[in-house]
Amino acid sequence: MQEPIEKVWIFAPTSLLWSGIEALLRAERFRARLTDGDFQTVDWNDPRFDDAIIIFGADRPDQQIAEHIQMISDARGPTPIVLVLSQDDHRAALSAIAAGASGIIHEDDDAHSMVTCVREIARGREWVSQSVISAALNRGLDQHQSLYAPLTARERQVADLIAAGRSTDTVASELEMAAGTVKVHLHNIYKKLAIPDRGQLIRLILEERTRN
Structure with missing residues (x-):
């Protein structure tokens, strides 16, 4: 059985929200690290990203979201990626899923949802926030x-x-x-x-x- 992933990289602007997410995951014993590094300049072959979950925010057009996920996959092969939505953007969610994202969550979701999302993906599963699903239904x-x-x-x-x-x-x-x-x-x-x-x-x- 595959061992759960413990390492988490968060690519997002440094802010109270993202710093809080980093602290929350660390409290749950994930080795989380927040960075504001530019996706375009990151060396995805760097061993620092081995066996890690990649989290990033949907603050860019749908096409760029898919391109970023594809860029990571091209460099590293299948990689667990979580997209954090900042609004009820179903096109962004679909673009991410189609490109191979493992998880979708909304930044307004509670702390329990974020931890659950990362835990499930760390175990090799997929996870979509109930709020994202409900918004689509509504x-x-x-x-x-x-x-x-x-x-x-x-x-x-x-x-x-x-x-x-x-x-x-x-x-x-x-x-x-x-x-x-x-x-x-x-x-x-x-x-x-x-x-x-x-x-x-x-x-x-x-x-x-x-x-x-």
């Missing part, structure tokens, strides 16, 4: 029925809750059904939408919101 996904057209009404309820970050057990509790029934609905949803898992369901929703 922009009117229900107005675009093409995505959910193949699903039954119950399957749409399950899909909405899963996409909003609910666990299987929480969905079961909210919809007053057994967890096993939720899993059956999920299996049918993934089959009908031709996707493998809930991560792809979230991506599908973000793509739908970006198109509209």
Whole structure:
């Protein structure tokens, strides 16, 4: 089993917000370091970045976000990257995911969300903030029925809750059904939408919101 990553590099302007994030991660025993280094001049082959999570803010156009992620991947191969959104910018989120980012979080998310995001990615998983997902849903996904057209009404309820970050057990509790029934609905949803898992369901929703 892969050992969790402990090293975290944060590329952002020095500020109270980012200094606080650095201190928070250090308190959680991550070897976090904040730097205002320019992405364009960083030597990504530098061994300092070996086995590290890279965090940076979405304070640049969507195309540049994708280019920065691609630049890191070209130099280092697959690398765990977290994008921190400063606004509800679904295009930036989608650009980052499409380019290979492992995590998306909003700078207004609470400290627990930031720590959870980094922990999950350190374990080799992907993580998208519930606030980012909810913002995508709240922009009117229900107005675009093409995505959910193949699903039954119950399957749409399950899909909405899963996409909003609910666990299987929480969905079961909210919809007053057994967890096993939720899993059956999920299996049918993934089959009908031709996707493998809930991560792809979230991506599908973000793509739908970006198109509209």
